[in-house]
Amino acid sequence: MKFITVDTYAELSRKAANLIAAQILSKPECVLGLATGSTPIGTYDNLTKMYEEGDLDFSTVTSVNLDEYVGLDGSNDQSYRWFMNHHLFDRVNIDKANTSVPGGTVSDLAAEGAAYDAKIKALGGIDLQLLGIGLDGHIGFNEPDTRFIAETHEVELHPSTIEANARFFNDISEVPTKAITMGMGAIMQAKKVLLIANGPKKKEIVEKAFFGPITPEVPASILQLHPDVTVIYSIND
Numbered sequence: 001m002k003f004i005t006v007d008t009y010a011e012l013s014r015k016a017a018n019l020i021a022a023q024i025l026s027k028p029e030c031v032l033g034l035a036t037g038s039t040p041i042g043t044y045d046n047l048t049k050m051y052e053e054g055d056l057d058f059s060t061v062t063s064v065n066l067d068e069y070v071g072l073d074g075s076n077d078q079s080y081r082w083f084m085n086h087h088l089f090d091r092v093n094i095d096k097a098n099t100s101v102p103g104g105t106v107s108d109l110a111a112e113g114a115a116y117d118a119k120i121k122a123l124g125g126i127d128l129q130l131l132g133i134g135l136d137g138h139i140g141f142n143e144p145d146t147r148f149i150a151e152t153h154e155v156e157l158h159p160s161t162i163e164a165n166a167r168f169f170n171d172i173s174e175v176p177t178k179a180i181t182m183g184m185g186a187i188m189q190a191k192k193v194l195l196i197a198n199g200p201k202k203k204e205i206v207e208k209a210f211f212g213p214i215t216p217e218v219p220a221s222i223l224q225l226h227p228d229v230t231v232i233y234s235i236n237d
């Protein structure tokens, strides 16, 4: 594991974007695993700037996102499809047909999960998976549990996740209580993993995840077993 500590969120965002850009430059037809949340926004801004300056071309990139809220479709501005369109896809020259987010409004979430895993497999797996980390140690929406789940699956969100995400909604009662998330299988099979964590509030969980015991109670701790993980942690927000 490579653990990089930086001072500021701006530095974290630049470094993360540089690593993603290096992936795209070295393999233009790569598969990126992408993440939502407040942490990657600066990374996506930097990638957009590189595209605008003519230094990065997304035309042959394919992306698969980690998760989606159950019940929200892509036109809902709280959905993760909307987030990705708004923060990255509509700002660069990626072909939207080559971008995937798990479907949160399908009637059969188990079938959707199986189809999502089959799609990732057919793509040849993920070259670089970007991850944030929840205050409870989740990656994607793999919440603390008694076991690690390999497949893309439906999940009940942890109360601390609902509370943390309430800041994006008018009221906590509007936060969906369920999600569909990529499981640990596709994440652990990604060739490279890049986890970004920002600020003092993430310090304790980052220490637990990367320097504590490997346990499904701290889902991100499984990454200690991945052969190519880079963690970028910024001390200040």
Ligand code: PGA
Pocket: 036, 037, 038, 039, 040, 131, 132, 133, 134, 135, 138, 139, 140
């Ligand atoms: P955040 O979320 O980037 O908004 O802190 C991270 C996560 O929950 O994965």
